[in-house]
Amino acid sequence: MSLSNEPIIVANDLTISYELHRERKKLTALQDINLEVKAGEFVVLVGPSGCGKTSFINAISGLVPKETGSVTVRGEEVTGPGPDRAMVFQDYALLPWRTVESNVRMPFEFQDLGVSEAEKKKRVQECLELVDLNGFEKSFPYELSGGMKQRVGIARALITHPDILLADEPFAAIDAMTREAMQAEMERIVMETGQTCVFITHSIDEAILLGDRVVVISYRPGKVKEIVDINFPRPRMSNSEVKTSREYAEIRDHIWKLVKDEASQTNRGE
Amino acid sequence: MANKGQQNAQVFDTDDPDRIQDIGWTAREVWRRSRGFVVTSINIMTFFILWEIVTIYGNINPLFLPKASDMFMELWVGLTTRAPEGAVFSGSILDHFLHSFSNLMFGLGIAILIGVPGGLLMGGNKYIEAILSPYVWALASLPRIALVPLFILFLGFTTTMQVTIIVISAVFPIMINAWAGVKTTEKSLLAAARVFGANRRQLYVKVVLPYTLPFIISGIQQGIGRGLIGVVIAELFGGSNGLGYLIQRSADTFNTAMNFAVLLLLIVMSLSLINFTRWLEAYVAPWRSANHL
Ligand SMILES: Nc1ncnc2c1ncn2[C@@H]1O[C@H](COP(=O)(O)OP(=O)(O)OP(=O)(O)O)[C@@H](O)[C@H]1O
């Protein structure tokens, strides 16, 4: 895995706001975000609930329009979704009338990516294997547990081998053991494919273990509070020394304080 | 990773005998599943037996309440005989039933053909919605029976008139439900489809339409209820055919048993159709019933 220094995603003074229809007001979710993500980089966003993390990756995926500023992917302004970006949704967003297999295949169905039928079949199996759901191809989402649904969403996002993976708390509903396995899997994929990843999590450990950089977002309006570089050598998941090192404890403590600062503002009210 | 695969294989394999076992049938389970049916059957039989006893020993004028057995007799005879060739009026329930039923099906069919695309268009295009919605709401809120004299004026006492009333009765619940289905399609499903490359047409065909299907079916279910009212009203007002006409005629000729027989038939017909759509809804959208515990 070599990090080229070419930025692939650039957010420039990005502001996102939502109109509140009931009272002719607008809510600024994110304000003046500046962030460059390099090709192959793993950027993790952390911050208190409601600070605008989902809004940010929705702006990169092209689902949410920006108010001012810009988001570019490879130099081009984002105006809508594209096949170079895939997403794992916080609320899974699986089509309830489709089986697991058919949900996972969905990205191939909607766009022609020049992948042969045999290759599609192979990738479905691969991706289901990856998230430990083989045997559940014919199940429907309502027959699965929350964590299983989330893993279907992960398989769906990985199946096209996208350049950029936008993952919105992809492991939130998954139990600790499976979660660790999936984190290792994630690290392996990123190392092997050089995929760029923007990843949201509430777990600081997960952020440090996976991220090249951790972006702490402040609360109301969301701004970049601090960007923390993480320089542990990869692979980190299989390396027990990382978690026990002093540096790890220090970074963890540092990020924890930053987030706690922000979160405590939540409790103080508006 | 091999390690993880093995560790989880036993947890996630559907064929695994540790997790999926044949639990077999117990007498208790058979009873649990059939008791609703058994209790209802006994309940209804008791009702008719009591009715029979009351009418036999109660010295009740059969003009007001015929014996249950007379009612069933009328029903049986009416359903097993047909009018002779060339008869002007038929006393056969079957003839009238077939007339009403085919009208209902025909009218429902037209109502579906108009209501479903109409509702989808209104949900999908805000201009069409803005233009059509006042008329849809106006006609939907108008008691449909108020239109009957007008249709008789336009179309006379014809089958066309009867079908038109059924259509006008059934089309609005279907249309409004389809419209609501499109409008309430979960935003996150649309977002996911868009992220994975769906264009506008695919969004409609692959997300909005399947999401709306159960709404359309409940619309049809309501449409059946309204349509049946339409059938009876259309036939009560005009014509010499159909169950509505038979209700009127049996009352005019003081044949209360026949009247009750037709009412019973209407109940059975209505319940069967509604249960069929319930089953259909559960069949095409099992996730909706699986959602509530
Ligand atoms: N569609 C919307 N309409 C109005 N306001 C919205 C909408 N989506 C998000 N918001 C507001 O924007 C802010 C940021 O929301 P966002 O979903 O980006 O937060 P988040 O950081 O992802 O939170 P969480 O960690 O809980 O997922 C919130 O205050 C929320 O109320």
Ligand SMILES: [Mg+2]
């Ligand atoms: Mg979020």
